[in-house]
Amino acid sequence: MTNLSADSKRVHRQRGAVLPLAMLILLVLSAVLLGLASLTGQEPLAARNHMLVAQSQGMAEAGLDRALWALSAPDAADGVAWAAPVPAPYDGSRLVDVMVDGLPLGAFRLTISGTGDRQRHVVVTGFAPGTPGQLGQARQDISATAIRLRFPSLPAGLTVRGTLQVGPGVVIDAADDGSCGSAAGTWSSGATTLGPGSQVRGRGGDPMAPNGAADLRQAQDPGLFDALTFDAAEMSAFKALARARGTYYQGAVTFDSTRPISDGLVFVDTVSGQPVSPATPAADLAAVRVRDGAATDPNRIVRGWIVVNGSLAIEGDLTLQGLAFAADRFSQSGTSQIRGAAVAGHVRSTTPSLIEARPGAAPALTWSCETAKAGGGRIPQRWMVKPGTYREAVS
16 A cells, blocks of 8 residues: 555656656757758749859850950941941940840840950950849859951961072962962062072962062061061960960970871970060070871871971971961971961071972962961861950859
8 A cells, every 4th residue: 555655656746757858859840840941941042043143154155255256247237346446335335135035034244345356355244134123133244355366468478587498399389369469479578599490479470480579579678577477465375275275385396197286276385485586595496397197187188377486397298278387487398288378487597498398290388368367277267265364253
């Protein structure tokens, strides 16, 4: 009897002991549920924000593409003329709406600054959404430098700032192409020496009597060459583009079967990577040789521009369709052919540039303005973003 009474009292005292624990569990569960509910409510908002940021990025990219198109079409009604002030909307004065099937997606505002036909700076701000009253919920800023690979207005198929020697039996022909004006076969600021049996033909010369005044021009003003050649900014752009595509080299380089040369733009820089000038040490200049086996094409054709901050020697059994540009001396030998143009700047060398290639019955160099300009179809003719200059910021 006594034991039953004690057990009853003990049970009575423990009654309700689990209530605080249950309340604590309910409190924790309520907090968890409230947190989950809050996160669930924020997810659509976060997803919408991500969508708007991506949409504003698309608007900014559309503005950049529009700027590149306008610069590439200077004669179009909506283009940007290179020699005139930048018109609206490319001066940042007007918002450009982007719509699909009549529905607004967003808008952009773009500004093209700078002058000339070689390099411009572009700033674009993209907005999303594009409906009135909501503009500015997401914004993307993009800036970039736009460049154009300008082909110089060459006076001849072979243009040399210095002396030139044409070997025996060599043929240089610029008579058939008048698409870029009347080009001579050769142009040199110094004397041009012709070997026995060599023939230089220019546009407008007598086809029955080559080597006349319209065929080869010598003792010309070197200032004319300096005005038409690539400037430091253009050479810097070439370097950036070649780096981006893996065709940038330095110093002494030989292209042959063990190291083929790529189509497109190939840039060979000085040993130091510094721009060339008359004060550049001879040991710092690039020295490039293009030999047998350098072309990967089965027909042994290389298409593009070979730009060298130094000397360039084309020696192999191949055909270059495009432009060969040497800041110093240029030479061509063997059975090689050039269809396009060649340029030698002679920044240091006083040794004459030499053309002694004899590719059978074909000319060693045949002037073709469009082939030289487009690098046989491998050099883009429109404006593009200079590698390393693209910047973006979200706000």
